[in-house]
Amino acid sequence: MGYVYELVRDEGGEIARNFAHYLVETPEHRDDLMLPLAELGRYLLEQRIVTSDFRDHNILCPVDAGGEPQKLVIIDGVCDPSGFSISNWIKPLAQRRVRRRWARGMARLQQGYPQISDWPEL
16 A cells, blocks of 8 residues: 655656756756755654655655756655554654654765765754
């Protein structure tokens, strides 16, 4: 069982490419991606959304008409791997779990892209 996600498109109507594409194919946009990534992290924290598989190919990056990255959209791995947990209902505990998952995801990205040193923290 899984979720069905809306097809994410760029402002020009093209299907959005994933985060990995921009990190590899357009290194000139790497710095431009850090702000949307930090905004995504803050959103996950505020909404207490636990991710199970935070990876570069599970995040889409729609761009505007000028080719500039906009907000990031997670398209897979949006679930609580522990199932039902009481910590989901207690805000500080849920946020601690989100921070741990975020740190794990950032460590994975750092390992895959060692040339980038300024991954956002929560």
